[in-house]
Amino acid sequence: MEAVPIQSENFKLGFIGAGKMAESIARGVVQSGVLPPQRISTAIHSNPSRGTAFQSLGISVYSHNTDVVDASDVIIFSVKPQVVKNVVLQLRPLLSKKKLLVSIAAGVKLKDLEEWAGHGRFIRVMPNTPSAVGMGASVMSLGGAATEQDGELVGKLFGVVGKTWKADEKLFDAVTGLSGSGPAYIYLAIEALADGGVAAGLPRELALGLASQTVLGAAAMAVQSGKHPGQLKDDVTSPGGTTIAGIHELEKNGFRGTLINAVVAAAKRSQELSKK
Numbered sequence: 699m700e701a702v703p704i705q706s707e708n709f710k711l712g713f714i715g716a717g718k719m720a721e722s723i724a725r726g727v728v729q730s731g732v733l734p735p736q737r738i739s740t741a742i743h744s745n746p747s748r749g750t751a752f753q754s755l756g757i758s759v760y761s762h763n764t765d766v767v768d769a770s771d772v773i774i775f776s777v778k779p780q781v782v783k784n785v786v787l788q789l790r791p792l793l794s795k796k797k798l799l800v801s802i803a804a805g806v807k808l809k810d811l812e813e814w815a816g817h818g819r820f821i822r823v824m825p826n827t828p829s830a831v832g833m834g835a836s837v838m839s840l841g842g843a844a845t846e847q848d849g850e851l852v853g854k855l856f857g858v859v860g861k862t863w864k865a866d867e868k869l870f871d872a873v874t875g876l877s878g879s880g881p882a883y884i885y886l887a888i889e890a891l892a893d894g895g896v897a898a899g900l901p902r903e904l905a906l907g908l909a910s911q912t913v914l915g916a917a918a919m920a921v922q923s924g925k926h927p928g929q930l931k932d933d934v935t936s937p938g939g940t941t942i943a944g945i946h947e948l949e950k951n952g953f954r955g956t957l958i959n960a961v962v963a964a965a966k967r968s969q970e971l972s973k974k
Contacts, residue, residue, distance in 0.1 A: 701795045701819050701843055704771050704851055709733075711855070712770030713740040714763050714785060715777035716748040719802060722830040723774065726858035728755050741766050767792045772800065772851065779803040786814040795819050798848050804874060805972040808841045808867055818842035821852050824870055825859070826877050834860030835877040839867040871972065875965030883960055888913055 711733055713720040720740065728735050735756030741763045742749035749759045760766055767773060767789055777785050782803040786793070793799060799820045801811050812818040820841035828834045836856040840849050853862045865873065888909045895905030920927050935941045948954075 701845065701848075703845070703847055704798055706851055706854075708737075709771040709851075710737045710739070710769055712738070712766040712773045714766060714773060714775045714789070716740045716742055716745075716752060716759075717776060719825060719827075719829065720774065720776035721748075721751050722834075723776075723825075723855065723859055724752060724757060725755060726829070726832060727855060728757070730858040732854060732858055739766050739769050763789060764792060767797070770797065772798045772855075774800045774802065774855075776802050779806050782806050783810070783814055786811065790814065790816055793817070795843065798844070798851070800852055804878065805968060807972060808839065812841055812843075819844050819848070821848060822867060822870070823852065823856060824873050824878055825856060827881050829856075829859040832859050836860060836862045837865050837870070837873045837877070838862060839865060839870065871968040872961075872965045874968040875961040875963070878968070879964040880961070883957065884913060 711724075711727065713724060724738055724740070727733050727738065736758070738755075739758040739760060740752050741760045742752075743761075752759050758769070760769075763785065773793075775782055775785065782801065783806075793815045795817050797819070799811070799815055800823060801820065802823050802825055804824065806822075808818075808820055808822050811820045811822065818841040821838055821844050822841070823836055823838045825834050825836040829836070834856070836859075838849065838852060838856070840846075849864060853864070856862045888906075891909035891912070892902070892906040895908060896902055900908070916930075919925075919930055923930065925933075931945070935945065
């Protein structure tokens with residue numbers, strides 16, 4: 699059976715797996731008006747609180763994954779990587795080429811997803827946790843039978859919880875090391891900046907608020923100004939001033955090299971895990 703174009707004006711969306719990431723995407727889709735909640739569904743097997751979270755959005759909650767597949771044109775597999783194989787294999791008889799399949803399971807390759815599903819109308823997406831506040835960074839790669847129209851539809855779905863990019867799947871380990879793990883690096887930086895503020899005499903609450911807002915503002919300027927981050931850094935750095943004194947300390951302690959090494963180490967670990 700050939701792939702049938704998904705009608706963007708009336709398609710139905712289903713989530714296999716009802717975790718926090720699925721909830722974030724569903725919430726963004728509903729709040730943005732991309733889809734009404736009546737056209738979205740998921741299934742809850744053991745944790746009633748997850749069902750409550752989706753039902754509060756007006757989303758249909760079933761008892762079985764098969765009901766979700768039957769009701770949906772686009773299906774997002776948002777289960778843990780270690781169980782995605784069993785879940786896809788169990789649902790395989792229902793996963794015709796009429797349905798567009800999407801996986802957000804980290805480290806699970808398209809070739810395996812396509813083999814388990816029995817066809818290549820699959821799109822792999824690597825989102826990150828800031829999707830929960832509409833500030834996510836998602837990268838997607840299209841399977842062999844996924845169309846450009848399919849890619850545009852999935853890009854629109856994930857675009858409501860942040861920004862999306864399309865890339866070759868061979869880059870996904872590096873994506874994982876940067877945007878997948880990157881939020882943790884930034885949280886560590888925020889904590890360290892706040893500790894520095896406390897060490898310099900600020901109350902803890904004020905220091906943490908200033909550190910968080912400073913990182914948020916700097917990121918917004920990097921995105922919106924169109925300037926290279928090096929130029930933005932230079933704009934803050936006066937000759938003989940306070941900022942260059944701080945940057946000097948960062949450079950002496952290998953700040954940039956440490957961040958580079960962190961991304962590379964996480965990417966290598968992602969590569970190792972994806973081979974298991």
